[in-house]
Amino acid sequence: MMDDFEKHIRENKSAFEEYKADKSKLWANIESKLEKPEPEIKVIKLWNRKMLKVVAVIIIALGLFSVIQFMNFEETHQKNSIATQELNDIDAHYKGLIAYQVKLVNKSSQLTDKQKKEFLSFIDDLDIEYKSLKLELNKNLNNERVLEAIVVNYKKRIELIENLLRQINTSKKTDDKDVYIL
Numbered sequence: 001m002m003d004d005f006e007k008h009i010r011e012n013k014s015a016f017e018e019y020k021a022d023k024s025k026l027w028a029n030i031e032s033k034l035e036k037p038e039p040e041i042k043v044i045k046l047w048n049r050k051m052l053k054v055v056a057v058i059i060i061a062l063g064l065f066s067v068i069q070f071m072n073f074e075e076t077h078q079k080n081s082i083a084t085q086e087l088n089d090i091d092a093h094y095k096g097l098i099a100y101q102v103k104l105v106n107k108s109s110q111l112t113d114k115q116k117k118e119f120l121s122f123i124d125d126l127d128i129e130y131k132s133l134k135l136e137l138n139k140n141l142n143n144e145r146v147l148e149a150i151v152v153n154y155k156k157r158i159e160l161i162e163n164l165l166r167q168i169n170t171s172k173k174t175d176d177k178d179v180y181i182l
Contacts, residue, residue: 094154
């Protein structure tokens with residue numbers, strides 16, 4: 001069989017040479033069936049550009065600024081909480097003293113109702129002053145000075161009440177000396 005095929009090729013050799021293969025078509029057909037390589041990736045070095053360096057410096061500066069502001073906020077918040085704690089301690093101490101002394105004034109039999117009312121209205125005025133000082137403290141204006149003013153306000157109230165009670169007690173003593181027991 002091979003011999004017949006070979007014989008046929010030799011006899012028709014000229015017919016085979018008549019058609020020449022188109023190399024470009026042949027290669028295009030082969031190339032289309034091949035896997036296409038991925039396109040080459042261009043690498044752009046960002047650090048070689050001045051604008052990106054400037055942006056990086058700005059971002060770092062903003063980050064540092066934010067951290068510093070956060071730390072300052074925390075410190076201020078801590079100071080305010082200390083001031084608030086001091087105010088709560090002062091309030092607890094002095095309110096108890098004032099409440100006790102106001103009860104003594106109200107129970108006093110030496111004062112008339114008009115005198116009690118007049119004295120307690122003056123104490124109420126000092127209480128209004130205290131409330132305005134407390135509002136000012138909440139605005140965070142010179143915390144130490146405001147706290148001192150609040151303490152002075154409490155001391156004034158206590159001093160007034162103590163003076164009134166002292167006067168009442170001295171008048172009781174003088175009244176008691178005038179009485180003779182037989």
